[in-house]
Amino acid sequence: MEDLQRLYPIGIQTFSNIREGNYLYIDKTEYVYRMTHSSAKYMFLSRPRRFGKSLLTSTLHSYFSGRKELFRGLAIEKLEKEWVEYPILHFDMSTAKHADKEQLLQELNLKLSSYELVYGKAEEEVNPNQRLMGLIKRAYEQTGKKVVVLIDEYDAPLLDVMHERENLGVLRNIMRNFYSPLKACDPYLRYVFLTGITKFSQLSIFSELNNIENISMDEPYAALCGISEEEIRSQMKEDVDGLTKKLEITPEEVLLKLKENYDGYHFTYPSPDMYNPFSLLTAMEKGKIGSYWFGSGTPTYLIKMLDKFNVEPSEIGCKQAKVSAFDAPTETMTTITPLLYQSGYITIKDYDKELDIYTLDIPNKEVRLGLMESLLPHYVANNAEEANTMVAYLSRDIRNGDMDAAMRRLQAFLSTIPQCDNTKYEGHYQQMFYIIFSLLNFYVDVEVRTPRGRVDMVLRTKTTLYVMELKLDKTANEAMEQIDLKNYPERFALCGLPIVKVAVNFDSERCTIGEWRIEKE
Template structure:
C-alpha cells in the first residue's frame, strides 16, 4: 500500500466501507448525503464514471442499513441518525466478471442467489433467476419483519463488456431486464433501492420497465455524492498536499493549481451553483506518490468508445465544445450513430455550459489528464501508428519547433503520414484534418498549441519560448494560397506585439500522394 511519509492511509481502490473505517483509512465524509438519500425511501439510479467512488458509496449504504453504528463514529451521520435499525440487504455486484459468454452472467447471478437463498432459507424456490430473486426478497421480508434493501453495483458492466457482440448483448439484455424488473413487482417488500452504473444506456432497454427509478445523476443536491470537491480535499488531505508541494518544489497554491488542471473539472449538473468535482482515484494516487500522472486513464482503456468513434467515422475535432440536447444525455436509448452521450457518461467529456433556454449542453474534456489520455489512446485508431511511435513523433515534433527547426518538423510530419499503410489511408479530406488535429493537440502537452476551432483562425498555432508558428494547410491547393490566406485574414495580428519570432508556414497537401506536398516557411 502506498502511503505518504507520515504513514496516513490513503483509501486508493478501497471499496469496502467497513474495511476503510475499521483499518483507519482516511475518509471524505459523505454520510450526510447518505443519510438524506437513505431516508427518502425512493428507488434511485446514479450514473458516474468508473473509479469515482460508486462501489464505496454502495458499501456505505449497506453498512448503514445493516445498522453498523460503530463504523460511523465521528461522522456526520452519527448526529443525524437517532434510531439505528437493521434491514435485510441484498447487494448485487456485477463488477468482476469478463462477461464473455452467457454462462459468465448466469454464474454470477447463480452465485449471488445461492448465498441469499441459504441466508433466508428459501429452499431455492422459483425456476428462473428472476423468479428466485422475487422469492428471496419476499422471504427476507417475512423472516426479518423488515422491508428489504437492494443495492446493485455496475448494473451495466455485462452490456458494456459485450458491445462488440450483438447476439450476446441480446442474451444479456433479456436476462438482466427480467432480473431487474422484479424490483418493480416487489415494491411492497422493498425499503430502499439504489442502482449504479457508468451509463444509463441499456442499448439495452433494461430500464424500460423500471420507470419508478429516480435518476439523480444530474441533481444538484447529490452532485457531490461521488468524487471530491476542493474543500473536501483540503480538509481531509492537508499533510499529503503539503508533502506533494514540497517534493515537487512548488508553492502550495501552484501545486494545487496543477492538481486542478490535471484532475478537476467534472460537472454533473446544469445548475450554476455546482461544485467542480475532482477525480478521487487520480487525486489519491497523485497524493500517494507525490507525483502527477495519468492514473485514472491508465487504470482502464476505453476501447469500446474509440471503436464506436471509428464505426461512426466521428470527427474527433468536434469533441471539444460539442453541443447536445439535455434529453440525449439522460435518455436510456443508446444511439450507435451518436457516440457523444456514451462518451459523456463514461467520463471522457463533461458539462462545460448549459443553455436553459434551449435545454442544451456544451461538452468538453474535463481536465488535462482525460484530454491527453484520450487523444493519445485514440491516435493509433486514426493514424494508425503504434501508440509508442505516436509518442516518439510528438516528442520530436516539439523539440524541433522549440529549436526553430521548421524544415525538420515538416519533414518528420511527412514521414508520419508516410508510415500510414496505403490501404488504410484511402480516406476523406476530413480524415487528414483529424490527423493534423491529433498531432497539434498532442503537442499541447508540452508547448502551447491551438487548433482552429472557429472561423478566422489559422489551421494551427504553436507557441514555444522563442517562436510563434502559424500553420495553414491546403488540400490540393498551393503554398502561395496558404501564405496569402494567413496574410489576408490577419492571422498574425494577435501576436504582433509579442517579442517572440513569428513564423508563417504554408503547406500543400496532396490527395493523390496522401501526404504533405510542398511548403513555404516565412519568418
C-alpha cells in the same frame, strides 16, 4: 505531514476496509443520510468509471448493517440516532463483464445462491426473477425488517456488447428479467439503490420499474461522487503539503497542477468542480502528476463507437446539446454524445438557462491527452511508441519557436508510416496533426471560422499563434496564397501574440509532408 505514510484507498472499494485500515476517506456520509431519508425509496446514480460508485454502495451497505462504529467521527454520526440493522441483498454486476448468455446466467446463479444459503429457496423458484422475489419475501419474513437491495454497476454485462445488436438483446432480456421483481416487491423493501455508467431513464431494461428517482443530475447530489476542491482544501491539506515537498513547488502550484489534470467534471449545473478521485489519490500516493485514469482501462469500445459514428478526434469536445441528447440511453443513441458524456470523456461546462442548452467539453488535461494517445495508433499504424518519442522532441522544437525543425521532424516520422486508404485524403492528415499537436498540450483547433473562410488549423503556444493551411498533392505556395488571399491572420489580430503563417503540402504517394513554407505576419 507526519512521518507515518498516509494510506490511500487505491482500488479499495469496501467502506469497512477503508475505515478499519485507517485509509484516507473523504466524508460523504451527509449525502448518505440525505439519500436514505428522502421521499424516494428507489434511487439510481450514474457516474463514469473509477468515480467512487462502488465505495458509495459499500458505504450504504455498512450504514444499513447498523455498523455505527465505522462511522465514528463522520458527519452521519451526529445525524443518525437509531442505527437499525436491515437485511441486505448486495449485487456487484461488474463480475458479469465480457459474459455470454450462459456465463451471465451462471453469475446470477452464484449471486442468488449465496443469499439462498442464508434465507432459503423454494423448489418452484427457477428463473432469476422468481428466486430474487423469493429471497426478498423470505428475508422480510425471517427478520421482521424491510429489505435493502443494492445493485452496483447494473449495466456492466451490457456495456461490452453495446455495439452488438443481437447479443445486446439477449443479455438485456436476462437482466430485465432479473430486475423485474423490484417493483412487485415494494411492500417488503426499505431502500433500493442502483449505480451504473449508462442512463436508465428510458432504457428498456427498466421499462417496468418506473418509480426510480434518477439523482444523477440533481444539484443536491452534485458532489456525491468524486472529490471537490473544498474537500481537498479541508480534508486533504496534509496530502497537498506532502505532494508539495515531493514536487518541490508551492502548495498553490500543486493545487493548480491537480486542477489542470484531474478537475473539471460537472454532472449538473451549477455544480462544484469535481476531481477524478482515482487519479487524484493515485497522484498523492505516487508523489507525481501522471495520467492514471486511462492507464486503468483502455477505452476500446469507445474507439469502436467513434468509428461507427464517423467521429473525428477534433469533434469529441466542445458540443452544445439539450439534456435529452446526452442524458440518453446508449443502446438507442443516434450520436456519440451520450456515450462520451456518461463515460466521462466529456462533461458539463456551462448551461444556457434561457435556451435550456448545455455546453459539453473534455474535462481536463488528463482526459484530453489520454484520449489522443488512445487514438494516435489509428493514425500512425504500429508506430505509436516511436510517435510518443517524436512528440516529446516536437514539443521542445515548438516551445523553442522552431516550427521549421518541427516540420522536418514530422516529415521524417510520417515517412515511416505504411500507406493506407486514408492517406489519400487531406482530412486524414488534418486529424493526425490535431492529435499530435493536442499531445503537446497546446491549444489546437481545426476549421476555425474567419470572415473569409475557414482556417484548416490554429495552434497557440504561450508565445506564438500559428495559422496553418494544409493541402494534399498541391504545393506549399498554393497553401500560402490561400492564407494571404483570405487574410486568415486578420481574424486573430487581437490575440496579443505574434502570428506565424504555416503552409503545408502533403504528398500522398510518399505518405508524408512534401514541402512547407513558414512566414511571420
